Amino acid sequence: xxxxxxxxxxxxxxxxxxxxxxxxxxxxxxxxxxxxxxxxxxxxxxxxxxxxxxxxxxxxxxxxxxxxxxxxxxxxxxxxxxxxxxxxxxxxxxxxxxxxxxxxxxxxxxxxxxxxxxxxxxxxxxxxxxxxxxxxxxxxxxxxxxxxxxxxxxxxxxxxxxxxxxxxxxxxxxxxxxxxxxxxxxxxxxxxxxxxxxxxxxxxxxxxxxxxxxxxxxxxxxxxxxxxxxxxxxxxxxxxxxxxxxxxxxxxxxxxxxxxxxxxxxxxxxxxxxxxxxxxxxxxxxxxxxxxxxxxxxxxxxxxxxxxxxxxxxxxxxxxxxxxxxxxxxxxxxxxxxxxxxxxxxxxxxxxxxxxxxxxxxxxxxxxxxxxxxxxxxx
Numbered sequence: 447x448x449x450x451x452x453x454x455x456x457x458x459x460x461x462x463x464x465x466x467x468x469x470x471x472x473x474x475x476x477x478x479x480x481x482x483x484x485x486x487x488x489x490x491x492x493x494x495x496x497x498x499x500x501x502x503x504x505x506x507x508x509x510x511x512x513x514x515x516x517x518x519x520x521x522x523x524x525x526x527x528x529x530x531x532x533x534x535x536x537x538x539x540x541x542x543x544x545x546x547x548x549x550x551x552x553x554x555x556x557x558x559x560x561x562x563x564x565x566x567x568x569x570x571x572x573x574x575x576x577x578x579x580x581x582x583x584x585x586x587x588x589x590x591x592x593x594x595x596x597x598x599x600x601x602x603x604x605x606x607x608x609x610x611x612x613x614x615x616x617x618x619x620x621x622x623x624x625x626x627x628x629x630x631x632x633x634x635x636x637x638x639x640x641x642x643x644x645x646x647x648x649x650x651x652x653x654x655x656x657x658x659x660x661x662x663x664x665x666x667x668x669x670x671x672x673x674x675x676x677x678x679x680x681x682x683x684x685x686x687x688x689x690x691x692x693x694x695x696x697x698x699x700x701x702x703x704x705x706x707x708x709x710x711x712x713x714x715x716x717x718x719x720x721x722x723x724x725x726x727x728x729x730x731x732x733x734x735x736x737x738x739x740x741x742x743x744x745x746x747x748x749x750x751x752x753x754x755x756x757x758x759x760x761x762x763x764x765x766x767x768x769x770x771x772x773x774x775x776x777x778x779x780x781x782x783x784x785x786x787x788x789x790x791x792x793x794x795x796x797x798x799x800x801x802x803x804x805x806x807x808x809x810x811x812x813x814x815x816x817x818x819x820x821x822x823x824x825x
Contacts, residue, residue, distance in 0.1 A: 486508075503764075569609065667679075788824075
C-alpha cells in the first residue's frame with residue numbers, strides 16, 4: 447500500500463533530474479556512451495536525419511558530443527546490442543538473456559514469421575555467406591531484382607531481419623546507418639550466449655526495476671509502455687507490488703489524485719532542474735504521452751509522418767525543456783553544408799513565463815556545437 451503522498455511537481459522534478467541532461471557542452475568517451483545507455487536502459491533508434499539521428503540526439507543531450515565510431519565499436523565488441531524494446535533500441539548487453547525469451551518464442555513481428563515461411567530456402571545461404579564473409583548488410587545481398595536472382599533484395603532483407611529478430615544474427619555495427627549483421631556467437635559474449643533464459647517472473651521484475659530507475663518515477667502502465675510489454679495490468683502489476691514488498695521500489699501517492707507512481711526505494715522525492723535543452727522527439731522522457739500530459743501538461747505531437755499542410759508545429763520538432771517544464775517546440779533543420787542550424791519555427795507553450803526565447807537560444811547554441819555547426823539561424 448502507498449504510504450507517502452507527494453506533489454506532482456516533486457514527481458516531475460524527479461523525472462527530469464533522473465535524465466541527467468548535461469548543463470554545458472562537453473566531449474564524451476566511448477565508455478561514457480556505454481554508461482549512458484545502461485543508465486537509460488534503452489535508447490531509441492530512428493533513421494530521420496533532419497537534425498541528427500535519434501540516438502545521437504538522446505545521448506548527446508546527456509553526455510555531450512561523442513565519436514560515432516566509438517558506439518560502433520561498442521556494438522562490434524558486444525558491449526551493447528540492438529534489439530526491440532520500446533522500439534528498435536540500443537540496449538545494455540546484460541539484457542541479452544532477458545531478450546532471448548522473445549527471440550526463441552517466435553518472431554517479434556508477424557512479417558518476420560512470414561519471411562521465414564516464404565523465403566526459408568534463403569536462410570542457410572544467408573547464414574553461410576555471413577559465416578564465410580563476416581558482417582554483411584542488406585545491400586550486400588542485392589541481386590537483379592527481377593525474380594530470377596537468388597539475392598532478390600526484398601526477400602534477402604526480410605530474412606536478415608527475421609534472423610536478427612530470432613537472435614541468430616546480431617547487429618555488429620552500422621554503415622551509413624544500415625545494419626551490419628553477423629553471427630550472434632561472434633558478437634555477443636559467450637557467457638551471455640550460454641546463460642540460461644531467465645524465467646518470465648525474473649525478466650518482468652528486472653525490466654520493471656530498470657525502467658523505474660531509468661526514468662525516476664513511473665506509473666505501472668508507464669512501466670509497460672517503457673518496454674512495450676504486452677499482457678496489460680494482469681501480467682505486470684503483481685510483479686511491481688512484489689518489488690515494493692521486497693523493498694526495491696516504493697509506491698507513492700500523488701496530490702493530483704491520479705494513479706500512484708513507483709520510485710526507487712532509496713531515492714529522494716525531488717530533483718534538480720534541467721538546463722535549457724532541446725529534446726529529441728524520441729527522447730526517453732517523451733515516451734509515454736499519457737504520463738507526459740499528467741506531469742507536464744504537454745501534449746507531445748510528432749508530425750514528421752504527416753503531410754505538410756496537416757502539420758501544426760513543423761516537420762521535425764524538438765520540445766524545449768527548461769527547469770522542470772517543457773516551454774516550447776522548435777522546428778529545426780541542420781544544414782551541414784552551410785554549417786547552420788536553422789530554427790524554422792518556434793512555438794512557446796501557452797502560459798509560459800520568463801524569457802523563453804533566451805532559453806531557446808542557449809539550447810540551440812549548445813545543440814549546434816554538438817552537431818559541429820557554426821551558426822544558429824532563425825527563419
